[in-house]
Amino acid sequence: MSDLFDKFDPIIKIREDLLASGVTDPFGLVMEKVLSPTQAICNGRETILLGTYNYMGMTFDPDVIAAGKQALDDFGSGTTGSRVLNGTYAGHRAVEEALCDFYAMDHAMVFSTGYQANLGIISTIAGKGDYIVLDIDSHASIWDGCKMGDAEVVPFKHNDIEAMEKRLRRIPEGAGKLVVLEGVYSMMGDIAPLAEMIAIAKKHGAMVLVDEAHSMGFIGPNGRGVAEAQGCLDQVDFVIGTFSKSVGTVGGFCVSNHPKFEIMRLVCRPYVFTASLPPSVVATAATSVRKLMHAGEKRAHLWENSRTLHAALKAKGFQLGTEVPQSAIISVIMPDLERGAAMWEALMREGLYVNLARPPATPAGMTLLRCSLCAEHTAEQVQTIIGMFERAGKAAGII
Amino acid sequence: MDRAATAARIAELIAPFNKKGVAVTDATTFAGDLEFDSLTVMDFVAAIEDEFDIIISMNQQAEIESYGQLVDAVVKLNG
Numbered sequence: 001m002s003d004l005f006d007k008f009d010p011i012i013k014i015r016e017d018l019l020a021s022g023v024t025d026p027f028g029l030v031m032e033k034v035l036s037p038t039q040a041i042c043n044g045r046e047t048i049l050l051g052t053y054n055y056m057g058m059t060f061d062p063d064v065i066a067a068g069k070q071a072l073d074d075f076g077s078g079t080t081g082s083r084v085l086n087g088t089y090a091g092h093r094a095v096e097e098a099l100c101d102f103y104a105m106d107h108a109m110v111f112s113t114g115y116q117a118n119l120g121i122i123s124t125i126a127g128k129g130d131y132i133v134l135d136i137d138s139h140a141s142i143w144d145g146c147k148m149g150d151a152e153v154v155p156f157k158h159n160d161i162e163a164m165e166k167r168l169r170r171i172p173e174g175a176g177k178l179v180v181l182e183g184v185y186s187m188m189g190d191i192a193p194l195a196e197m198i199a200i201a202k203k204h205g206a207m208v209l210v211d212e213a214h215s216m217g218f219i220g221p222n223g224r225g226v227a228e229a230q231g232c233l234d235q236v237d238f239v240i241g242t243f244s245k246s247v248g249t250v251g252g253f254c255v256s257n258h259p260k261f262e263i264m265r266l267v268c269r270p271y272v273f274t275a276s277l278p279p280s281v282v283a284t285a286a287t288s289v290r291k292l293m294h295a296g297e298k299r300a301h302l303w304e305n306s307r308t309l310h311a312a313l314k315a316k317g318f319q320l321g322t323e324v325p326q327s328a329i330i331s332v333i334m335p336d337l338e339r340g341a342a343m344w345e346a347l348m349r350e351g352l353y354v355n356l357a358r359p360p361a362t363p364a365g366m367t368l369l370r371c372s373l374c375a376e377h378t379a380e381q382v383q384t385i386i387g388m389f390e391r392a393g394k395a396a397g398i399i
Numbered sequence: 400m401d402r403a404a405t406a407a408r409i410a411e412l413i414a415p416f417n418k419k420g421v422a423v424t425d426a427t428t429f430a431g432d433l434e435f436d437s438l439t440v441m442d443f444v445a446a447i448e449d450e451f452d453i454i455i456s457m458n459q460q461a462e463i464e465s466y467g468q469l470v471d472a473v474v475k476l477n478g
Contacts, residue, residue: 131454131456136441146457152454152456152457152458152459153456153457153458154454154456154457155441155457156445157441157442157445163445166448166449167448167454170448170452170453170454171454360437364438365436365438
């Protein structure tokens with residue numbers, strides 16, 4: 001009898017070899033206590049968190065916490081049902097209204113996770129005979145949405161405007177077209193030239209979906225994301241977002257001005273065949289989204305943190321994913337997995353948590369130490385982080 | 400362009416990606432014999448698409464494992 005798990009042998013081997021080299025298992029991290037959006041006790045040690053996507057630090061906001069507690073008392077711990085059956089509570093409507101207000105769009109649909117939002121929307125709207133044109137560095141949820149649907153899938157080189165246009169031009173006449181882009185690409189922390197790309201997509205008659213998961217709350221004049229910052233949000237047909245980053249809880253959503261958008265609630269299977277988010281989650285999300293509409297000062301401080309850390313790491317000789325800071329993600333490129341894991345461990349020993357990202361999640365087979373800044377990181381914490389990077393980088397032989 | 404001419408042109412486009420100088424026949428596979436990884440596949444497919452002004456979607460790529468199959472697919476798409 002063949003063992004179906006044999007196909008995983010190569011990855012089991014990579015993992016065993018890495019652990020045999022003596023490094024702590026990067027996937028064995030447990031946060032025993034979370035002290036604030038920026039600090040936790042990890043494996044018994046007080047640690048600064050620099051890899052959480054908690055960009056706006058909303059997880060301990062007193063209003064957000066109070067809303068969640070109230071909803072637990074008023075509506076119970078869970079809905080035990082799909083949105084289309086018994087799973088639509090007042091809180092689900094309220095959070096969708098908050099999203100419509102936040103984005104100034106007509107329709108909002110909330111999913112149980114951001115992953116499911118991409119999976120559901122992409123697989124449902126692009127059907128047999130349609131074409132999806134997407135960036136090769138798209139998030140796994142976008143690729144899985146493509147794989148689940150029946151459309152023809154046509155990738156192009158990352159952020160390559162000409163490569164995208166060539167593919168759009170070659171699509172047979174009359175076929176439906178969906179262009180899928182991201183505002184911020186989370187591995188390198190770089191942004192897309194959305195204004196140019198969307199103009200070309202529209203010229204070729206394509207609908208446009210933009211995932212703004214890593215930009216919500218702090219990019220664009222109203223925190224609506226990269227498309228807003230580049231003045232082309234009105235050309236975007238579908239914005240995908242998440243509650244698990246700047247909003248500080250869990251859930252995903254799609255907002256749109258499409259006049260027929262509401263039919264998605266009946267035809268989108270990852271929406272229909274899933275239990276809806278618990279009342280406490282949607283209550284915290286709605287409160288957080290509304291507070292993010294008036295978070296100008298936090299936003300400014302987050303950008304300051306990003307610029308300070310980027311400049312300092314560059315000056316110390318680290319190789320970074322972008323020349324200038326384009327988002328709240330700063331990606332530090334490691335020479336290989338072994339040294340990346342050693343550097344990660346050295347940082348943990350210093351009391352700093354970052355994400356160790358490795359293939360296949362990363363582009364071009366790179367190993368990355370990904371830092372995501374928070375508006376609640378103080379200027380002093382950022383200086384502490386810089387010192388930790390310098391010591392760990394020297395200990396691990398990276399700089 | 401007939402099959403022979405298409406095959407010859409594709410062979411030329413494979414050359415820069417054929418780092419080990421593997422002798423290419425109709426049965427030569429991209430993943431196995433030529434050891435193309437996913438990044439090489441992307442660049443190579445883009446080169447073929449640009450040369451023949453066609454789209455080879457990922458769905459179609461899944462069916463193409465060998466040089467011979469690629470030549471057949473391009474001939475058909477160019478048809």
